[in-house]
Amino acid sequence: MSVKAREVLGEDPEVFFAEKRYEFIAEILPRVLRGAKPLTLSDLLDRVFLNKYLGIPIFLAFWWALFRFTFDVSAPFSDIIDMFFSSLGEISYSVIGDEHIASFLAEGIFGGLGGVLVFLPPIFFLFFGLSILEDSGYLARAAFVVDRIMYKLGLHGKSFIPMLIGFGCNIPGVMATRTIDSEKDRILTILVNPLMSCSARLPVYVLIGGAVLGSYAAAGTYAMYILGIVLAVFVALLLRRTIPYFKGRPSPFILELPMYSMPTFKSTLIHMWERGVLFLKKAGTIILAGIIVVWFLSSHPWGVPLEETYLAMLGRVLEPIFRPLGFDWRGAVALAFGFIAKEIVVGSFAVMFGMGEESEIGEIQEVIRSEGIFTPVTGLAFMAFTLIYIPCVATLGVIYRETNSWKWTIFAVLYGLVLAYAVSLLIITVGHSLGYM
């Protein structure tokens, strides 16, 4: 029907009706209003926020402020959670006589889960900031500003909102593509959505960045988010140019900008909670289960050193693949378990290092530094790999459901792996050639 309507109208039906609607409004307005239309506060703000040259720099500046708020302001709250789980681990060892059970509780549950839950504050802070931007009406303007570039690069303007949602979690991000009418634009957006750095990757950036990038940790994390956007655009452009199914221009983007409004503290808190609680639920289910598996593999056969455990055996099988990227077997294992949920990457390190008793994030970072698991360059490559490689199991499930195609689901996995490897290798090569270790 949409195709028939396009044939009859000679253009996209959505564009046609939008134009007619505004033509009608333009016809009525002079009859009911006299004199020049006064400039409202919204008009004045839009002249700046939607400015051809300043729109995007302003958006990036707000994004940077959001990042500093997310990481630097939330840090002491993470420390409090850290201290709490450390105490629980210590209590487990002192109260429980059986060493096996004490290890399971202290290193498996409290160590692993505590290592993940310390990222609750940055995630809630991120969503708090995003809710302010959204509730104020600015985020819609950001979509409008970015659309100009996105259209030129082969992505649909409506792709921006699902991609922004993807920064929180790729699952609702993929589901939000339902607003895109054109099937090929929708599938293209679904395929690039996992490149948006969801909140599950954030703990990995904070852990690795803090361990090896020092005072550049926040900048390294910011760079990952920018890299995700750049890669999404690059992949979309590449797919649009190379895969016949995606060939052609994206359909036009029509967006009615909401009025600016002052976000209320209550509504911002509610939005923050609604999104952040997903992380909590995940932590109590899939992440906990994944961490218990990692603990079991890293502690058995019982009593042997870490290098002789089942986990090390698995890691050594994977290690040759990751060796060119500078990741040892521990990095390889963490990435393998990250397929279940990205947060497990951090939990895996905590459990592997036996940090259950003293699972403060700073100490995990200290082990990473002292054992030379990552250098600044390999750490950055690891962060990039985590950003790009296969989406988590849950996201893959949603990709299958939304595309109704195994072909596109498998394609999402494969291109992610290849791209992650290529980008990480590029970071290593460029970093080393610039003299960084």
Added chain:
Amino acid sequence: MEMNKKMGRYMAAYAAIIGILYIIIGIAEFSAAFWNWFINPEGNLSLLGLPGDDLFGGLAALVIGIVFLGALPLWRDKYESIGFILVGALLSVTFGTVYLLIVFADGIGACLSYLSGEGWTWEWLTAGTLSTGIFRPEIWLAFLSAPLGYVALKVVRRS
């Protein structure tokens, strides 16, 4: 508060001063960070006593400065440029607040360290995450630009 030519000129001049200050700070922070990141990673260059590792912070300051300078046509009675003051002040206050919150967060961190047995230090107030603590100029420029933003908002609401 009514908008007239004199008021427009005052606002344009004030915005120009703040804009130039932001641009100087932005260039100093960006160039020092660029030097320390890409040209001499071993060095610890700092210009005008500003942090030498905040590349994006420098760029953000530069953007705020340019936005404020966008309000210069107010000098020629171009009322519509007042939006640049509103957005510049909004950005300025946002960054000032975030930097101030970072200093407070450093303070909470120092308290936690003290509670866990480490000695008390006031370093968080003058150094900490921002390198300069409360002496980060963007914090004080936010206090300078907030009244301008407030006046601009009043003018817009009255018009």
